[in-house]
Amino acid sequence: MKKSSQILLTGHGEASMKSLFGAVSQLPGVRVQLRVPCGSEHDFTAGADIDADILVHFLGAKAEMELEALAKHGRQSCPTLIVSDHGVPDARLMRLAMQAGARDFIMGPQWLEDSLSALRKIIQEDGYTHGGSRRGLTAVVNAKGGAGASTIACALAYALATREGLQTLLLDLDLQFGTQCLRLNLDSPQGLVEALESIESMDEIALTGYVAKHASGLHVLNRPEREIVLPGEIDEMRLKRLIELAHSYYEHLVVDLPRLIDPVFNLVLEQASHVIVVMQQELSSVRDAQRMIHIITQDLGLPIERIMPVLNRYERNNSFGLGDVERVLSLESIAVIPNDFKNLNRASNLGIPIAELAPKSPATLAIQKLAETLAGKRRPEKHGMLGPLFSKLLGRV
Ligand SMILES: Nc1ncnc2c1ncn2[C@@H]1O[C@H](COP(=O)(O)OP(=O)(O)OP(=O)(O)O)[C@@H](O)[C@H]1O
């Protein structure tokens, strides 16, 4: 188990970086390494002799190039802060920072104080990552509308809470048409919107006052009951805080994420340990999955290892077989959930989890297998030999 947080400080701007280095070194329980890349060097982290828990990059005069380089090297596996002592960055810089996986973009006259408080927060909140006990967040998203993401999110969260014994929260982010409470026959007078309104003064125990509690032990944070929330109306910083707070109480979060690429989508994926992309057994759905995976890995920069493609409503005798799906996606070992309309339809109409209604049904068993993988009991599905071709092919999307 690591005893201290390893912080790698990279970038340009000698005087400012020196101040930052001095101040960060004073934080309790941290070890900081300063790495100033020389000349045209763009791999800022290469050559560092620590296994960084947090990367802090101080932007120099060629901010755009630096962010491009960071983004090109892929989303960093550790939380990343981008710091600048300049004014407000333009939209392109923000976008590049997002692609590089930045958790925060700190700028302006208070940059030093703000950097320190951001670091303190990350160290505190990511404390659980040390020792390898990172809590999970699984985002479930449809490649194509109606492919079954909400059904899978619900059944998966139930399996994690009951079979895997994990304190689990199902977060319904389908803000306009979410159905998670209905699926579990739960009432929730308070939900996400009310929780976000009070987030500043809330602790993790107070958060549990806003969730609906299923008899199985699964908790659900409902989409707004009556209000219509329009895209862009959710304050991302508040949602981020809510997710962080939820993580300090729950061992696993399952997020029913609508198919809308926006800052909320990006924020959730940034926190996700796994992203389940749900598709059906038809070419158009698989093509959409290919495009969705491309957006998530190439544009948003998530590592491919975090993506779990799931083929829902699978039928062995469908002429567009599993092999065809693997070929289109250039991926192997895609998880399948068999077609089980009768049971799932009944379960959803009665507001009973499918595992309670049909515990031995193939769909229940397949979802339980998925839950075991997420809980770390099974080895994650490996993206096999076709993997190297993946980005090449996706490049053509
Ligand atoms: N494995 C399955 N076998 C048979 N039917 C399924 C399966 N998974 C989901 N369904 C059915 O597909 C329909 C759509 O699924 P669901 O309710 O999960 O919506 P969704 O895909 O989240 O839709 P939206 O895009 O609107 O959010 C439902 O009627 C559900 O019962």
Ligand SMILES: [Mg+2]
């Ligand atoms: Mg849905």
